[in-house]
Amino acid sequence: MANQTRRRFLENTMLATATATAGGLMGQPILQAAKANKSANETVRVAVLGVNGRGRSHINGFTGVENCDVVAVCDPDETVGHIKGVENVHKKTGKKPTYYQDLRRVMDDDSIDVVSIATPNHWHSLAAIWAMQAGKDVYVEKPVSHNIREGRVMVDVARKEGRVCQAGTQIRSNPGVIEGIKFLKEGGLGELQVARALCYKRRKSIDHVGETPVPKGVDYDLWLGPTPLRADVPRKSLHYDWHWQWEYGNGDLGNQGIHQMDVARWGIGADTLADSVISFGGRFGYVDDGETPNTEMSIMEYGDKLLVFETRGLPTKHYLGGDAGGNDVGNIFHCENGYMKCSYTSAVVFDPDGNEIKRFSEGDDSYHYNNFVDAVRSRRVEDLNGEINEGHLSSALCHLANISYRLGESSDFGAAPAGLAGNEFAVDVFERTKSHLKDNNVDPSQVKFAMGPKLMVDKKTESFIDNAAANALTTREYRKGYEVPAQA
Structure with a gap:
């Protein structure tokens, strides 16, 4: 050595x-x-x-x-x-x-x-x-x-x-998280019940300016690639802000949140997509050229286990420790004998009373x-x-959630929607989301949110069961010369 x-x-x-x-x-x-x-x-x-x-x-x-x-x-x-x-x-x-x-x-x-x-x-x-x-x-x-x-x-x-x-x-x-997930899977806290993923990351408005000229020195045809050809940039900045427009990005669920989605699925031990997905949320607190939600909650079922994902782009309270910027990003695994919190490099284990009993640390990019x-x-x-199959499955979970959201119907904040009824964690997420909006001076009674349908998933074909509208969003139209092949 x-x-x-x-x-x-x-x-x-x-x-x-x-x-x-x-x-x-x-x-x-x-x-x-x-x-x-x-x-x-x-x-x-x-x-x-x-x-x-x-x-x-x-x-x-x-x-x-x-x-x-x-x-x-x-x-x-x-x-x-x-x-x-x-x-x-x-x-x-x-x-x-x-x-x-x-x-x-x-x-x-x-x-x-x-x-x-x-x-x-x-x-x-x-x-x-x-x-x-x-x-x-x-x-x-x-x-x-x-x-x-x-x-x-x-x-x-x-x-x-x-x-x-x-x-x-x-x-x-990262060895700290690898050891934590190993401890979890070996039953260190008993049966896993809910895998929670939090993407509480402050995202400010990208402004509402509409089309802007393409910057000098940019081959825009190449930048657009598989997406439709256009002569302008549909937002203020060519770079980075594309994350918040559906043609190019997948919102923060598919940006920052994919990391936490991956850890959640890893902890569950799932090597397929979920059995079902339902999502709700909206873009609150400002009006800009962004299309993706800055507040999105998704619930997925893996047999008797739940994967609950929360995306918040407005300032929020800390659940994992957070930082001075109001960011709180990571995972919480709720088990029958306690819970475990994961960050990028560490996993900390707690008993049911919140007492730390074990800690695993080490890692960087x-x-x-x-x-x-x-x-x-x-x-x-x-x-x-x-390995790429792992990356595909976790990315696809983000896409599942976004598809439910994009098919959502405009709804009023009030009692928990029927689609969440009977799910204790889902109802809790809904009520906490309303409180979160109030904390940011957004009155839930004065805004609408998109309530997505509960979609059932055919895990073998990686498609939706009996839902043509959802299946249409599992792919896209590709521009000539930039087509993803139909098969390998």
């Missing part, structure tokens, strides 16, 4: 636990590499797609992995690509990567081993599919898809092409990048902590 860091030692010793908790992976064959396997002292060459936001974390992550070089960056915005991409890598490593404006040129570059995707959500699946079809391994940001069907196709392509594909759900690699590169070298899909 003399030449091993504590971090890598912990990562290696946790590997068996991590793979044991990953549903649907055991028994997968060793992948065949399109190129010869790389030894630990050979360089893995990485291209990062999208470097304005999360892509900068990808640059930091991969430049921090031993014998791993970021050799190319790609962004349809030339200014972003050069300043936040090329110059950023150069400052960190002393080497200037190649800049590509068109991601298709990245796929054509045979010297690239790995494509790391941090584009807007509407590009995630198609970019990953193109990269794997070009013989490259892929690290793709969450959510791994913009809709359910394209996520499943991406998984199938990974299997067909024999590629290593990791979802950017980095909590999966570097574990996930190292885990991915190790799997690129080993060619073993089961070495991945966030």
Whole structure:
């Protein structure tokens, strides 16, 4: 161990636990590499797609992995690509990567081993599919898809092409949470009853300005990709605020919340979609160009277990500890003999009276990048902590919830809706949501909310039972030249 860091030692010793908790992976064959396997002292060459936001974390992550070089960056915005991409890598490593404006040129570059995707959500699946079809391994940001069907196709392509594909759900690699989930699954608190996920993250208005010009230096055709072609930007800012418009993003449930959705499903031990879903909420407190809800509550059933998700974009009270900015993000697992709270890197166990009885800690994003590169070298899909099928299932749960919300009927806040009747946790969520709005000077009696239908899910086909309107939202119309294939 003399030449091993504590971090890598912990990562290696946790590997068996991590793979044991990953549903649907055991028994997968060793992948065949399109190129010869790389030894630990050979360089893995990485291209990062999208470097304005999360892509900068990808640059930091991969430049921090031993014998791993970021050799190319790609962004349809030339200014972003050069300043936040090329110059950023150069400052960190002393080497200037190649800049590509068109991601298709990245796929054509045979010297690239790995494509790391941090584009807007509407590009995630198609970019990953193109990269794997070009013989490259892929690290793709969450959510791994913009809709359910394209996520499943991406998984199938990974299997067909024999590629290593990791979802950017980095909590999966943090030893503190791995140990906590292991404790939970081994019955440390008795039977699990409810898996709660909280995304209480302050999101301010994006303003109400309508269409704005496309910034100079942006290839907007490439930025739009699979979405409909248009001449303007339907909001004030091209970057980031796309999260709150359905054509491009999936709201905070599919942005921040996908992490907590993934941990909730992990704790339940489910390797399928839920049996049912029902969602309600709205966009409260301001009027802007955003379409997605800033307040959304979703309840899913897994047999006799519930998965309850709460998204709040207005300031809120703390349940997990929170921070000075009013953010409170994480998970709570309610069990027959106590409960467990999870953050990004830790899991804390409590008895029924709220007394702490056990704590697991350790982790940061570097574990996930190292885990991915190790799997690129080993060619073993089961070495991945966030293998693409896991990323697909958790992303698809977010899509399920959003579909129920989008089909919702305008309703008055009053008594709990009939769709929540008989569900103690669901009614509690509804009443707390009303209190939350009042705390933010939003009078529930003066606003409407969308009450989605309860949708039953065919877990085998990953579609809805007897609901054509819901099934229509499991995919989208793709622009010519940017189609996600119908199958792998």
